[in-house]
Amino acid sequence: MENTSIYIHIPFCKHRCAYCDFNTYASQEDSIPAYVNALINEIEFVGRQLANLPTFDVPTVFFGGGTPSLLSAPQFDSVLKALRSAFTFTADAEISIEANPGTISPKKLNAIRKSGINRISFGVQSANTEELLMLERIHDFFTVIEAVSTARKAGFDNLNLDLIYGLPQQKLSTWQTTLQRIVDLHPEHISAYALTLEHGTPFGRWASKGLLPLPDPDLAAEMYEYTEEFLESNGYVHYEISNWGMDDGRQTIDRTPSAVHSQPSHACKHNLQYWRSLPYLAFGAGAHGYANGYRYSNALRIKTYIERITNYDLRFTNYNFPLTPATVNSHKQTPADDISDYMINNLRLTNAGVTESDFRLRFGRALLDVYPKEIEELIRNGLLEKISGGVRLTKRGRLLGNQVFMRFV
């Protein structure tokens, strides 16, 4: 079986930020021990399903959230032990956690580094105090500086800092200052996403009542273009619409079936697995996975997830790999679904794009036979461009990605 990554969802936060629509819950930390037990049971359950199936290696594990850094070091250790006994990791497996800079300590970071976690993604969002307050983040920028220094001392040499731009009333100058301060911290990787006002969040509600000045889309586009230029001039390679990896002159081979691309050596290997439409298992409340031809997701709420895993006698329960009693949605992908997902995911890779050889290897058909009209039109409209052996988004296409992706749905 193809190498398969693992995503583990940790749906706990100290406080729910005003813009966030992730599957996460505040003030439920009392449930963490029972949740970790349920995770271990779910991992062991899927491990047992593999007994009669071809084996695969695990190139990446990602603890996302929520705020994974709310787990203690021994809790990470026990989940990783369960993973290692159920699956085989590659020798250079990338094991990442997302962390809120306000929830770490030197002791915890030292311990989790020793347990094998080798990459941290800090949710920073902004270096501006008023913006951090508006977003209801629990940390200020000094805490971020301290967190980065603590992570370095603990031996982490692969750090990502996550940012958000296009905030209500944000000025280009404050965004420029944020970028400068972030680059001064020398992270190996930077992610910058435009704010989206999600239905059901406080930001969404305030905006619909006219209480929150809507982010100006033209200004957000200007911020994005500035980000591209600024980060590239500071030694970061723009390899995905919203992601940049530090250019240290080395390249890493992208894990495509045909291995035809290379990426900056600090590209996030876990996310490359998604963008390459390669399989990943999902564990935890609300986690989404893609493996054995299924796209599937688990029960959203913590209590329901724990109950579904705990109330079954998992030793005697039969589900097709990788579905479990926690799965509430599953869909067997058709070849057309796979092709469509492949286009939408791979076109996010700004340098590599979609290559004809990789497409043919995966689907046994020529790219231009499947999408002759769509590709011709998008090239004519300046949203896609031809590159040697394939196509990728143009600069304008990166700004209007959704318009491009719609054509492949």
Ligand code: SF4
């Ligand atoms: S810390 Fe992250 S996951 Fe938690 S509420 Fe804030 S944005 Fe959402």
